[in-house]
Amino acid sequence: MKMRALALVGAAVLAALPLTAGTASAATKCPSGDVCGWTKANFGGSKYTESKPTPGCFPMNGARSVSNQTKYRVTFTRGQSCEGAHFDVAPGHYSAKTPWPVVSAAVWGP
Template identity: 60%
Template sequence: MKMRSIALTGAALLATLPLTAGTADAAPRCSTTLLCGWTQPNFGGRALNLNNPSPGCDGFSGGDARSVSNQTRHRVTFYSDTGCYGKRFDLTFGHYSAKTPWPVKSVAVWG
């Protein structure tokens, strides 16, 4: 019984390693002052970057983002529709989302 419990715990830990490694590696790929997006979840696909964006509403040129990283010094709101409308979520400086709840079509940079 005890051996089975140890085996199950070990298997559960091993199952999480690929996801953790992929997520941890992606955050450093977004340099300081950049607002980064990728066309696929888990920082895959084509990179979409906004370099040192100024406050206001903008969008990633080249497509919608399915994973994002905020390395600007601002709070950023990501929107499901163009023109900073629709469903939204915020990311503060230094945070990222490996899988956005929907394709990000526009972003608002605050302050």
């Protein structure tokens, strides 16, 4: 009986592993040079992509997770027109859970 219980626990742990790995790899689904946002934390829900953004401000979709795959710093803001509370994401980095829905973002470039 104990062996069967251990086998079931082991199978459950193995079944959960792909879900964990899938969440981590979701951040890589933002193409190089783009800024991406997802409507849910951990890269879930609908995806929004700003392809090859130029320096300046652009609207987001209320993103709850974001990825910056540009070569520039990106500031994600709570308000429209890149105003209000904000946080920065360095080039090649991401945030799996934003502190609030992201309404706009600014790319800082040359």
